[in-house]
Amino acid sequence: MRLGTFRLSNASFIGVLDGNDVIDLAAAAAALPRYREAQTAFSDMRTTLASVETIRGLLKEGPVLGPFKRPLDQLKIQAPIANPNKIICIGLNYLDHAIESHAEVPTEPVIFTKFRTSITGPGQPIRLPRISKTVDYEAELAVVIGKTGKRIPEEEAMEHVAAYTVFNDVSARDLQNRGSQWTKGKALDTFAPLGPYLVTRDEIADPHNLAIKLELNGKLMQNSSTSQLIFKIPQLISFLSELVTLEPGDLIATGTPPGVGMARKPPVFLQPGDTVKVSIAGLGELVNPVVADS
Template sequence: MKDSEMRFATFARAGRLGWGALTEDGIVPVPGRGRSRGTLKGAIAGGLLTEAAEYAAGRPAEFALSDVTLLPPIPDPAKIFCIGVNYAAHREETGRKEVGHPTVFTRFADSQVGHGQAMVVPRSCERFDYEGELAVVIGRGGRHIGAKDAMAHVAGYSCYNDGSARDWQRHTSQFTPGKNHPGSGAFGPALVTPDEIGDYRELPIETRLNGDVVQRGSLDQLLFSIEEVIEYISGFTPLQPGDVIVTGTPSGVGERRDPPLYMKAGDVVEVQAGAVGTLVNPVVQAD
């Protein structure tokens, strides 16, 4: 495995958590030692991803994907920031006005599931919507990070589905209740380092519901770039290794279709962001 081929996943197996390199054949677990504290987030904080890639190079997969449960790449980020209305076409379909700063709301870590795990339609929710997005994982923390320096603070990318309970989201002008039901968001399958991706602006992004394309866009369409978003967020709070920024969704959300299209139990939803990979989740109804 070369530095430009780093893909790392967090997994559960037999009740224990681990992390390692994700390959076509499965997982090459990386043993916890030294500065990594035995987690992918710890390895990012310790600057150990290149060392981990060197460790995994040439080693066979120890666990098949069928033997593990993939979790969000960072199961316990200290902060998850979501950027709302960050594509022009999505802004137009929502009828929102142009703004001078990114629209930022937060998610809680326990609202997320990993690749292959079920997204959960909340109780008392009849409008559970999909939002395919690119997630950015912070590698080097900081405060007041300038846009020109921002990409040096990025550890990698992943796919995200910012599942939204629209009926809860529309209770007031605040998004939080509609974005934080347990199991409503999905994150994964792996952390992919910037070396593998190159210029993130060239990434396409697509959401499919039961195989049908419902969203399609490109990261060069962001109203506020990743660099600008990092600059803005770090202007009001320190960023830490492992923090997650979810960059926004293109047009085509179910709420704005005629007729509306929502996720329901039995559906399968996919978010694909070019070389970053494809996040796949079945949908179930909350008990």
């Protein structure tokens, strides 16, 4: 399934793609007595992710869902989840990227965080802050948690994954490298573009074998595969859940491959008027314009 958040006129809703249409989950549940209690769950993506099996049952209703379908081309696609409790990012998780960054290859996951205000959706702008002159791009696979867990063994970790999505870890390098704390260069407003959809785990046979690319103004800048991850998804989930309780809707951005702007000669940083496209096989394309912050 491909889940997303969509806007029609002045109202947003959570829906599931059905060909060229989107089924409004909350509206459909409200109209069908056996699913009416799920209406509230479908009003928030975090609770929707904990109700994936209910969605599967709802989709079996077939023709009765017709009145709750909205043409995709009439909708505005928003960030699929706007209110995660946690956005946990992994640094230096591709060997070649660690080398191009002149950093030691980590022996345990390097983590930092972003905030809800960092999130921006497909087609929405990445805003270049006045405080930075060296804003960079980073294509990443993001894992979306669907089941609460603490101290999760690696062999059970994938049971806690609900979905995957495309992520861009936008980074202000001058702020990131000023001192030892990365967050001030990573968590700025609009620095976490994601989407267009959340693709459920069952649709991705092997998340560790996905082509991942980034284009800047049509030029290929990053071109790799998630097979190159140093710490795989089960390792990351197990490690992080020793530190914090993972909850439905939490995002784990798994790191970026080589080809970032700061490592190029000469360096390439985002400028107003640029367009950034991140694509991951099976998950889709995330396109964002770049503008100067007003």
